[in-house]
Amino acid sequence: MVSPIDVAKRLVLGRPFRSDRLGxxxxxxxxxxxxxxxxxxxxxxxxxxxxxxxxxxxxxxxxxxxxxxxxxxxxxxxxxxxxxxxxxxxxxxxxxxxxxxxxxxxxxxxxxxxxxxxxxxxxxxxxxxxxxxxxxxxxxxxxxxxxxxxxxxxxxxxxxxxxxxxxxxxxxxxxxxxxxxxxxxxxxxxxxxxxxxxxxxxxxxxxxxxxxxxxxxxxxxxxxxxxxxxxxxxxxxxxxxxxxxxxxxxxxxxxxxxxxxxxxxxxxxxxxxxxxxxxxxxxxxxxxxxxxxxxxxxxxxxxxxxxxxxxxxxxxxxxxxxxxxxxxxxxxxxxxxxxxxxxxxxxxxxxxxxxxxxxxxxxxxxxxxxxxxxxxxxxxxxxxxxxxxxxxxxxxxxxxxxxxxxxxxxxxxxxxxxxxxxxxxxxxxxxxxxxxxxxxxxxxxxxxxxxxxxxxxxxxxxxxxxxxxxxxxxxxxxxxxxxxxRHYTSVRGELAIDPAELEMLPGRVHALVLVSGWHKATQRAVQFARATRPDTLMAVTVNVDDSDTRDLARDWERFGVGIPLKVIESPYREITRPVLDEIKRQRKSRPRDVVSVFIPEYVVGRWWENLLHNQSSLRLKARLLFEPGVMVTSVPWQLHSSRFRATPREEHTPGEVRRGITRSGGRA
Structure with missing residues (x-):
């Protein structure tokens, strides 16, 4: 489905030109x-x-x-x-x-x-x-x-x-x-x-x-x-x-x-x-x-x-x-x-x-x-x-x-x-x-x-x-x-390849899947994390509500997820700080190890739905990107409303839509 913005853009500007038509x-x-x-x-x-x-x-x-x-x-x-x-x-x-x-x-x-x-x-x-x-x-x-x-x-x-x-x-x-x-x-x-x-x-x-x-x-x-x-x-x-x-x-x-x-x-x-x-x-x-x-x-x-x-x-x-x-x-x-x-x-x-x-x-x-x-x-x-x-x-x-x-x-x-x-x-x-x-x-x-x-x-x-x-x-x-x-020069200097570092691989990769409940989005994140074959893998949840945490633990055991679930206590109901502390503890004794964090996210089709979903994950992801040795992977789950935003060029088969696309980002 083509959005009204795209229609207006084509009416004003016309069809796009291929790069080889520059001549x-x-x-x-x-x-x-x-x-x-x-x-x-x-x-x-x-x-x-x-x-x-x-x-x-x-x-x-x-x-x-x-x-x-x-x-x-x-x-x-x-x-x-x-x-x-x-x-x-x-x-x-x-x-x-x-x-x-x-x-x-x-x-x-x-x-x-x-x-x-x-x-x-x-x-x-x-x-x-x-x-x-x-x-x-x-x-x-x-x-x-x-x-x-x-x-x-x-x-x-x-x-x-x-x-x-x-x-x-x-x-x-x-x-x-x-x-x-x-x-x-x-x-x-x-x-x-x-x-x-x-x-x-x-x-x-x-x-x-x-x-x-x-x-x-x-x-x-x-x-x-x-x-x-x-x-x-x-x-x-x-x-x-x-x-x-x-x-x-x-x-x-x-x-x-x-x-x-x-x-x-x-x-x-x-x-x-x-x-x-x-x-x-x-x-x-x-x-x-x-x-x-x-x-x-x-x-x-x-x-x-x-x-x-x-x-x-x-x-x-x-x-x-x-x-x-x-x-x-x-x-x-x-x-x-x-x-x-x-x-x-x-x-x-x-x-x-x-x-x-x-x-x-x-x-x-x-x-x-x-x-x-x-x-x-x-x-x-x-x-x-x-x-x-x-x-x-x-x-x-x-x-x-x-x-x-x-x-x-x-x-x-x-x-x-x-x-x-x-x-x-x-x-x-x-x-x-x-x-x-x-x-x-x-x-x-x-x-x-x-x-x-x-x-x-x-x-x-x-x-x-x-x-x-x-x-x-x-x-x-x-x-x-x-x-x-000066900024671009500085960044280019920081990103320049050091031949001595080409042979330096991470010691081990520890994967964490952040979960708040057991549902399809969490299931996809766990499956994708397994597919990357990390050295260690566990799920992490932050306890901000005892009742919700108990329900998650019961579902985790009932469905036989197969990876350990670690509950991090948060007496002040904060999410970001406890997760960061857990990651720092894992890296403290092994500085060469890498922690890969998988975060389930909802993909929505209406602007106001963004206000209702993903707020905690966005804040957490923004903070994790500043941590050295941490890779952040967003695992999207497309809600029904998001499929109406796809243009003909972006639409895939139903199976491809269900599988979704994974975006990764991080800072080494």
């Missing part, structure tokens, strides 16, 4: 682009907005600096794309920044990068979903009161889609991603065309005045404002490293296909970001961190949300009630939400590699029914959902925690690549190969310097606005991974 899940470039590059492509929808938000703090006069800031972001995006092309070709195994840094700079810097990326992936989901819902609210303002609920609903949807597998999620997300790209390019072409024809589009906020929060800035103040705007605009680079982590998911030749996808991502992202920023300047779009700072805002500034920059540009170019406007709003909302898919692929993959290196729990390395890293996907969903709930789904508040991790990994990765090329240079033979290495090293060195400066800028400008939480979280995460690794 069928590999991605062509046309699907890899929307899966791994949806985050940097979607950031076009809010990167320009983040620049404007910061510059308007000083007043409208500083908006003329927008092209300068945007140019810096474009140069940085080009450098990062070129740098990571080198990474995917030099390290095609999928470790990305973590593998580069761990191999070239050491284990601890590698863990710093891993922690930075894990934090950034969680932030990617939280920011992408909340930004997508912002655009939905721009089109339907009445939904503002349900922002957090809508956010969490989309996270559940994304989680379910990714649990179905990478290839299926790629198919589902490819159409919205390409639809958004086409929509933005159409917006840019039409908007710039209108401008060239002398009919420049004008945003609905163009006539607004802004109440500046920072009046009369000094030269240093202007420089700081510029740097802060630049650090906010660098959100356009989030997710750029995801392709380097996902190289194993590409079809062969993996490295070449990943490098080409990285190039396509960089070119498309730069073109879209530049076009949207140009249109924001042409349409004179206004947006502020605090709606009440807008003079002339039509609505309640305390409750009504501002329209996003891309929504205002789209309304100015296409018309606020046109089909093209709603098309772009729908595709923008979809890609912003689906941009979280970049993290849904990168986070589980990175956790799998960390688990393989024993820095994360081993469960994160195993694939689920659909050959996806299910445990990592669920962990990411829980972490991102918690953040959205804690920050009320506010993109402005969440984005302050963003990109710290990105530039930490960028900087250390490029530094590691410089060391990699230095090592390669020592073994290079031909002049052509040396020239190629010199060129690659220059790109990575320039990238390391550039992203290092940006990291300092981001840390300084965003620290007091929430980035300090990331600065605290990363060392904690590094410490947790280090402790996990």
């Amino acid at each position: 069928e899940t590999l991605l062509p470039k046309r699907l890899a682009l929307p899966i791994f590059a949806s985050d940097p492509l979607s950031s076009v929808a809010y990167a320009t907005q983040e620049i404007l938000l910061i510059l308007t703090l000083g007043g409208l006069a500083y908006l003329h600096l927008t092209p300068v800031v945007a140019a810096g972001v474009v140069v940085l995006l080009a450098v990062v794309a070129l740098s990571y092309r080198q990474v995917v070709q030099a390290y095609p195994s999928g470790g990305g920044s973590y593998e580069v840094v761990a191999e070239n700079l050491g284990a601890l810097p590698g863990l710093v990068v891993a922690a930075a990326l894990l934090v950034d992936y969680v932030m990617t989901v939280a920011v992408s979903v909340s930004a997508g819902v912002d655009n939905i609210i721009s089109a339907v303002p009445d939904l503002n009161a349900y922002r957090v609920i809508i956010d969490l609903g989309f996270i559940v949807f994304l989680t379910a889609m990714n649990l179905r597998g990478v290839r299926e999620s790629g198919r589902a997300f490819a159409i919205p991603t390409y639809g958004f790209v086409l929509g933005v390019f159409a917006l840019i072409v039409v908007g710039l065309g209108q401008t060239l024809l002398g009919h420049s589009p004008v945003a609905e906020s163009a006539h607004y005045e802004i109440h500046a929060e920072q009046v009369g800035l000094s030269t240093a103040g202007v420089a700081f404002l510029l740097l802060r705007a630049f650090s906010s605009g660098c959100t356009a680079l989030t997710g750029a490293e995801a392709i380097s982590n996902g190289v194993p998911a590409f079809r062969k030749p993996k490295a070449l296909n990943a490098a080409r996808t990285m190039t396509a991502m960089g070119v498309i992202a730069i073109a879209m970001f530049s076009g949207v920023t140009a249109l924001a300047m042409i349409t004179k779009t206004r947006v502020t961190e605090n709606t009440c700072d807008i003079i002339g805002f039509a609505g309640d500034c305390h409750n009504d949300a501002q329209k996003t920059v891309i929504a205002q540009i789209s309304a100015a170019v296409f018309g606020g009630h046109s089909l093209a406007f709603y098309y772009l709003m729908v595709t923008t909302a979809l890609i912003l939400i689906l941009a979280a898919n970049t993290a849904y692929n990168g986070f589980p993959l990175l956790n799998s590699i960390l688990a393989q290196h024993r820095y994360m729990p081993r469960q994160l390395h195993t694939r689920g029914d659909r050959l996806a890293f299910s445990n990592g996907i669920i962990l990411l969903a829980v972490a991102a959902g918690t953040l959205i709930y804690a920050f009320d789904g506010s993109t402005t508040r969440l984005i302050q925690l963003y990109i710290m991790g990105v530039f930490t990994s960028f900087t250390l990765c490029q530094t590691g690549m410089v060391r990699h090329w230095n090592r390669e240079l020592r073994t290079a033979q031909s002049s052509g190969e040396r020239l190629r290495i010199h060129r690659a090293r220059f790109i990575n060195a320039f990238g390391a310097c550039f992203t290092g400066v940006v990291l300092l800028v981001v840390m300084i400008t965003k620290f007091t606005h929430g980035a300090y939480l990331v600065v605290i979280a990363m060392p904690i995460l590094v410490a947790i991974m280090w402790l996990i690794h």
